[in-house]
Amino acid sequence: MTGPFALSLSDSYAMTARSMRGVTRQIDALVTSIMLPIFLMLLFVYVFGGAISIGVDYVQYVVPGVIVLCAGFGAASTAVAVASDMQHGVIDRFRSLPIVGSSVLIGHVAASVATNLFSTAIVIGVAYLTGFRPTAGPLEWLGAIGLLVLFILALSWVATAIGLLVKNVEAANGATFFMLFLPYLSSAFVPTDTMPDALQVVTCHQPFTPMIEALRGLLLGTPIGNNAWLAIAWFGGILVVAFLAATMLFNRAGE
Amino acid sequence: MSRIIVDANQIQKAYGGKIVLDCLDLRVEEGSIAALLGPNGAGKTTLVRILSTLTRPDAGAATIAGHDVVREPRAVRAVISLTGQYAALDELLTGEENLRLAARLWKLDPREGRARIHELLSRFQLTDAARRPVKTWSGGMKRKLDLAMSLIGRPRVLFLDEPTTGLDPRSRNALWDIVRDLKRSGVTVLLTTQYLDEADQLADRITLIDHGRVIAEGAAETLKRQIGRDVVVLTFPDHRTATHALLTLRGQPATLGTTGDAVHIATDGSAAHVHGLLETLQAASIAAETITFLTPTLDDVFLSLTARPETRSEVYA
Numbered sequence: 130m131t132g133p134f135a136l137s138l139s140d141s142y143a144m145t146a147r148s149m150r151g152v153t154r155q156i157d158a159l160v161t162s163i164m165l166p167i168f169l170m171l172l173f174v175y176v177f178g179g180a181i182s183i184g185v186d187y188v189q190y191v192v193p194g195v196i197v198l199c200a201g202f203g204a205a206s207t208a209v210a211v212a213s214d215m216q217h218g219v220i221d222r223f224r225s226l227p228i229v230g231s232s233v234l235i236g237h238v239a240a241s242v243a244t245n246l247f248s249t250a251i252v253i254g255v256a257y258l259t260g261f262r263p264t265a266g267p268l269e270w271l272g273a274i275g276l277l278v279l280f281i282l283a284l285s286w287v288a289t290a291i292g293l294l295v296k297n298v299e300a301a302n303g304a305t306f307f308m309l310f311l312p313y314l315s316s317a318f319v320p321t322d323t324m325p326d327a328l329q330v331v332t333c334h335q336p337f338t339p340m341i342e343a344l345r346g347l348l349l350g351t352p353i354g355n356n357a358w359l360a361i362a363w364f365g366g367i368l369v370v371a372f373l374a375a376t377m378l379f380n381r382a383g384e
Numbered sequence: 385m386s387r388i389i390v391d392a393n394q395i396q397k398a399y400g401g402k403i404v405l406d407c408l409d410l411r412v413e414e415g416s417i418a419a420l421l422g423p424n425g426a427g428k429t430t431l432v433r434i435l436s437t438l439t440r441p442d443a444g445a446a447t448i449a450g451h452d453v454v455r456e457p458r459a460v461r462a463v464i465s466l467t468g469q470y471a472a473l474d475e476l477l478t479g480e481e482n483l484r485l486a487a488r489l490w491k492l493d494p495r496e497g498r499a500r501i502h503e504l505l506s507r508f509q510l511t512d513a514a515r516r517p518v519k520t521w522s523g524g525m526k527r528k529l530d531l532a533m534s535l536i537g538r539p540r541v542l543f544l545d546e547p548t549t550g551l552d553p554r555s556r557n558a559l560w561d562i563v564r565d566l567k568r569s570g571v572t573v574l575l576t577t578q579y580l581d582e583a584d585q586l587a588d589r590i591t592l593i594d595h596g597r598v599i600a601e602g603a604a605e606t607l608k609r610q611i612g613r614d615v616v617v618l619t620f621p622d623h624r625t626a627t628h629a630l631l632t633l634r635g636q637p638a639t640l641g642t643t644g645d646a647v648h649i650a651t652d653g654s655a656a657h658v659h660g661l662l663e664t665l666q667a668a669s670i671a672a673e674t675i676t677f678l679t680p681t682l683d684d685v686f687l688s689l690t691a692r693p694e695t696r697s698e699v700y701a
Contacts, residue, residue, distance in 0.1 A: 136491075139488075139491070140489060143485060143488040143489055147474060147477070147485050150476065150477055150481065151474065151476045151477075154476040154477075154517065155476065217470060217471075217472060217473070217475070218468045218469075218470050218471075218472035219472045219473070219474060221433075221438055221466070221468055221472060222466065222468065222472035222533070223489075224437075224438055225436045225437060225438060225461055225464065225465070225466040226461055226489050226490070226537075227458055227461040227462040227490075227537075228489050382438075383433060383438035383439040383440070384399075384439060384440075
């Protein structure tokens, strides 16, 4: 079994193991990417939540938004890992080996999916302690996890492309902060119909809103409408485009 | 009879209209050490990147062990290894983990891999540090580990891009020993350097490049004779004695030094020549105070070989 596919699997597995070590050796970064969303959640639930009146218990409303924020922020940090590899010549070294070159990118993305599912689980656990009570059955949970995996995959590939493009850690860090603020322009923290009309044009037509609404529907039984399909279309499309862009940037990395 | 293992023909490369490599030819014999010598921006790194399949040439062709670098990159990658200017290591991993990753990517079987890692760690005296994260290592140790990573897969051709830039003299000497040792084990080494001394110490053949062109090529000795000569500097108590010595040494390629109390004489470096100079002076009752040798520096070499305006504005039509 040494066909090209088996070899590529073996390379990707080795690279994933490498990237996972990288994550676990930077506990401070991992803790930040978990603590930040948790603090935001506590801030919204206990500080702002009392003043935000939207007809339902605020903690039930905000948790799906925090989950998306957490997973998005975590996935965006892939840009830093990829940019660091570019900056230190590690990508060049891997490209000069007789391996499937892009396996180094696959390793970073796979590690991102694993760690962000883990940190999302912790966020959900803390949310439960603050009173979050999802009504989802096993099928709904499965659907929610599926959507989250798609979301993290898509954003990890976007982050990978950004890392390959900017080639330095500082600029890549900027990208992660951008990612942290995008969910504010969605239905993550307050319903979009409370916002000015001009802003609603943005918030209703960006990918985060259908993703959050679909998660809300799956976890809490609110109406989903076509949000699940919209989310799949958005992030499926983003995944394909970002994957192609990353592959192209990777092949061009020598120039 | 050695055969050519690195064969580059008429390589051209330009970035944004600026020519980096200009119809460059290079041939390296299997089992030898070749040096690409040149200043920053001469095109050394670009050539190494093309030969190691990282960058495509705009025109020209190159083969490594008979495989074309553009059409058969995978076959080329199977016989080469590249050690870049900066240690390309995963700093979060330990030295041993870095090597283990390389062994897995080279598809060594686990037992062979462990043996090879052990061998390389002890050969490069890194065994004690092997279990510490690389980010805690010194620059010299990182370079050695970087080289060890390159050797895991037993490459036939090793590219070393400025292997000793930024190293202290001790680490540099250690690295030189390793390179000599590699040659003994049959590895072909192509290294780039800005230091004439380094090329002189290591290389069987030196290719001098500037502005993407080969400006001289040959064995170190031949090249040194071609590119510059040693100079003997004799100093005297005062300017008057120095000018007297200059007159006495009429017929020799001698000039007065800028300080006024020294005489510079071009020499082949032989004891007989220097002895002759001192005897001539002694016969005229002139005693030199000190005697020193100046070896041509890379600057001298370039000044003598590149008689051309500093800025060239060549652009691809």
